[in-house]
Amino acid sequence: MAVDYTTHDGVAVITLNNPPVNGLGLSTRAGIVEGIERAQNDPAIKAIVLTGAGKAFSGGADITEFNTPKATQEPTLATVIKIVEGSAKPVIAAIHSVAMGGGLELALGAHYRVAAPGAQIALPEVKLGILPGAGGTQRLPRAIGLEAALNMIVSGAPVMSEKLADSGLFDELAQGDLAEAALAFARKVGAKEGPHPKVRDRKIEHPNAAGFIQFARNTVAAVAKNFPAPQKCIDAVEAGVQNGFDKGLAFERECFMALVQTPESHALRHAFFGERAASKIPDVPSDTPVRDISQVAVIGAGTMGGGIAMNFINAGIPVTLLETKQDALERGLATIRKNYEATVKKGKLKPEALEQRMALITPTLSYDDLKNADLIVEAVFEELGVKEQVFKRLDEVAKKGAILASNTSTLDVDKIAAFTKRPQDVVGMHFFSPANVMKLLEVVRGKETEKDVLATVMKLARKIRKTAVVSGVCDGFIGNRMIEQYIRQALFMLEEGALPAQVDRAIEKFGFAMGPFRMSDLAGNDIGWAIRKRRYQEHPDMHYSKIADRLCETGRFGQKTGGGWYDYKAGDRTAYPSKVVDDMIVAFSKETNSERRKISDEEIVERLVFALVNEGAKILEEGIASKASDIDMVYLTGYGFPLYRGGPMLYADTVGLYNVERAIRRYAARPNGDAWELAPSIAELAAKGRGFTG
Numbered sequence: 303m304a305v306d307y308t309t310h311d312g313v314a315v316i317t318l319n320n321p322p323v324n325g326l327g328l329s330t331r332a333g334i335v336e337g338i339e340r341a342q343n344d345p346a347i348k349a350i351v352l353t354g355a356g357k358a359f360s361g362g363a364d365i366t367e368f369n370t371p372k373a374t375q376e377p378t379l380a381t382v383i384k385i386v387e388g389s390a391k392p393v394i395a396a397i398h399s400v401a402m403g404g405g406l407e408l409a410l411g412a413h414y415r416v417a418a419p420g421a422q423i424a425l426p427e428v429k430l431g432i433l434p435g436a437g438g439t440q441r442l443p444r445a446i447g448l449e450a451a452l453n454m455i456v457s458g459a460p461v462m463s464e465k466l467a468d469s470g471l472f473d474e475l476a477q478g479d480l481a482e483a484a485l486a487f488a489r490k491v492g493a494k495e496g497p498h499p500k501v502r503d504r505k506i507e508h509p510n511a512a513g514f515i516q517f518a519r520n521t522v523a524a525v526a527k528n529f530p531a532p533q534k535c536i537d538a539v540e541a542g543v544q545n546g547f548d549k550g551l552a553f554e555r556e557c558f559m560a561l562v563q564t565p566e567s568h569a570l571r572h573a574f575f576g577e578r579a580a581s582k583i584p585d586v587p588s589d590t591p592v593r594d595i596s597q598v599a600v601i602g603a604g605t606m607g608g609g610i611a612m613n614f615i616n617a618g619i620p621v622t623l624l625e626t627k628q629d630a631l632e633r634g635l636a637t638i639r640k641n642y643e644a645t646v647k648k649g650k651l652k653p654e655a656l657e658q659r660m661a662l663i664t665p666t667l668s669y670d671d672l673k674n675a676d677l678i679v680e681a682v683f684e685e686l687g688v689k690e691q692v693f694k695r696l697d698e699v700a701k702k703g704a705i706l707a708s709n710t711s712t713l714d715v716d717k718i719a720a721f722t723k724r725p726q727d728v729v730g731m732h733f734f735s736p737a738n739v740m741k742l743l744e745v746v747r748g749k750e751t752e753k754d755v756l757a758t759v760m761k762l763a764r765k766i767r768k769t770a771v772v773s774g775v776c777d778g779f780i781g782n783r784m785i786e787q788y789i790r791q792a793l794f795m796l797e798e799g800a801l802p803a804q805v806d807r808a809i810e811k812f813g814f815a816m817g818p819f820r821m822s823d824l825a826g827n828d829i830g831w832a833i834r835k836r837r838y839q840e841h842p843d844m845h846y847s848k849i850a851d852r853l854c855e856t857g858r859f860g861q862k863t864g865g866g867w868y869d870y871k872a873g874d875r876t877a878y879p880s881k882v883v884d885d886m887i888v889a890f891s892k893e894t895n896s897e898r899r900k901i902s903d904e905e906i907v908e909r910l911v912f913a914l915v916n917e918g919a920k921i922l923e924e925g926i927a928s929k930a931s932d933i934d935m936v937y938l939t940g941y942g943f944p945l946y947r948g949g950p951m952l953y954a955d956t957v958g959l960y961n962v963e964r965a966i967r968r969y970a971a972r973p974n975g976d977a978w979e980l981a982p983s984i985a986e987l988a989a990k991g992r993g994f995t996g
């Protein structure tokens with residue numbers, strides 16, 4: 303049963319009991335209606351308290367029901383709220399912990415609201431690409447005013463209940479026990495004659511509603527250009543302001559039904575569940591005991607090591623930072639300080655907090671100082687020999703049970719683990735640069751990594767606010783292994799007729815934050831060159847365009863050398879198309895007998911994105927990633943894949959695997975087609991009419 307019903311001396315208490323967050327799925331909705339009716343029919347009941355068991359009042363509509371028959375099956379949430387609002391006996395919402403989305407809308411349908419402090423109050427629907435669809439856009443402005451409501455609806459951000467104490471939303475902020483306070487309140491109002499107040503009857507008062515709505519519209523247009531929901535939120539609020547509650551409500555419903563079908567909403571919901579699913583590892587039970595991590599050490603105080611250290615410090619975990627030379631250590635500390643100073647300047651960190659954070663770092667030159675660390679993250683030079691020295695040393699000094707992590711981005715974690723006598727404690731923690739900013743953390747599971755090590759790292763990732771995705775051991779793990787195929791295609795297309803600016807423009811129009819050539823100029827073309835040189839030795843049969851090597855031979859390493867695929871001016875990061883490079887590309891095509899042709903933007907997007915998809919499919923086949931949504935989370939949080947498309951695997955499903963397969967076969971039959979070896983699972987799923995994500 304998703305709802306409990308109890309009575310307390312003339313007051314009925316309806317308790318949502320649908321863990322984990324009292325989502326308003328069909329059975330919960332039906333249970334509320336049943337409870338209200340039972341209370342109506344019991345003459346001894348004078349008032350009804352509506353509350354939630356466990357860790358929420360309610361987290362809103364059950365998102366898993368969206369686009370299923372249950373979502374529209376009666377009683378819908380709108381019906382439930384109508385019944386609550388129409389109850390002759392007063393309904394009091396007793397709100398604690400979380401009242402979000404449909405949960406808050408339900409509370410707004412009650413006649414009174416009593417809240418505990420510390421509750422997160424939000425209409426976060428916009429973050430799922432929809433709008434509040436059960437009266438939120440109509441009732442919240444009537445409860446707390448147009449401006450505050452529109453801000454909450456368009457941002458989706460939670461506001462603490464105590465901040466809303468005087469907003470008109472709550473009738474009482476309970477200081478002691480919420481249940482007691484709600485019961486006392488219920489008895490008080492239960493003794494009063496009805497009718498009891500309804501939020502829908504309140505007026506929206508604003509000196510210049512039309513002006514404010516226009517202002518909101520302009521603001522949203524600037525920040526949410528690829529998402530339809532924010533504008534629709536404004537439209538729905540406006541409809542209520544202009545045409546009254548009932549018409550506003552009908553318009554809101556219409557917008558909700560349309561938005562819930564959009565690919566953008568589908569993508570955002572996929573990301574919501576993908577993020578949570580990523581933290582679950584199929585063969586590591588959720589109750590696996592974790593190791594205590596209260597002291598971390600980071601080896602290497604360079605850009606990467608410093609950024610990694612900041613993550614732990616920000617979470618209040620002390621870090622011992624090790625370098626081999628005093629000046630490198632000092633440089634590293636100075637960079638960390640500079641980063642925090644920049645945050646203070648932006649007003650996002652208090653000056654005293656800066657010193658507190660710096661005080662959490664213990665700099666050292668001695669491995670002996672690592673003996674108390676519960677977790678040691680190595681961020682030294684990316685070469686197996688260097689890693690060997692470090693891990694052998696760590697094996698000597700680290701305490702028993704300490705987790706030894708490598709930040710390697712390409713090397714074999716099993717080989718690294720084998721440098722120690724405790725491979726079960728070794729794991730990859732691949733942070734992305736800048737490590738203190740980027741959300742993604744690839745957790746690389748070695749063949750001997752213990753389950754509790756994985757469970758510990760996943761829990762810690764949440765603490766340091768990373769999206770952690772588990773990858774098996776392979777060259778490049780999930781993210782870089784896939785990006786390699788994408789870059790290969792980008793380079794082939796230069797040879798076949800495109801120029802860097804065209805490739806970048808096409809994929810940026812698709813929604814990537816930055817095209818492959820601008821990205822490479824930013825990261826440094828020499829980095830890719832070094833990786834390719836290694837590839838040429840390890841995989842001499844692999845067919846690459848040598849065009850990027852030609853560029854590197856001229857010393858054009860990117861922004862840092864004032865030129866790469868593009869030209870740069872001093873102090874200006876704008877990428878200007880380079881005649882020298884474009885001429886070089888055309889000459890290279892001639893030299894390699896590649897016939898240049900006009901390549902369409904559509905082909906550019908297909909070849910880049912399907913290269914990711916094809917490799918992603920192989921990664922799934924090999925079990926390197928355990929689910930397609932993990933791959934999407936890697937690309938959404940670490941590689942600038944457009945959020946509104948949901949990641950490469952969901953995008954492939956949206957296009958249809960039948961179409962993806964046909965395109966890959968087509969490209970495989972063309973020049974440079976040997977780079978396309980169709981992943982068998984694409985054909986298999988396409989034949990069954992299925993997709994990667996469900």
Ligand code: 3H9
Nearest residue numbers: 322325361362363364365366402403404426434435436578
């Ligand atoms: C809506 O209400 C539409 C209406 O306007 C109109 C309807 C007609 N549904 O985040 P956590 C699951 S739209 C289904 O790790 P926390 C979640 O997947 C809804 N499942 O916990 C996870 O499952 P699992 C508007 C949900 O304590 C588990 O709960 N509401 C829902 O860090 C724990 O989640 C929102 O957008 C849901 N609504 O944070 C709120 N919510 O354990 C979205 C959660 O299997 N939710 N789950 O992985 C949140 O922001 C957070 O989950 C919350 C708890 C703050 C509630």
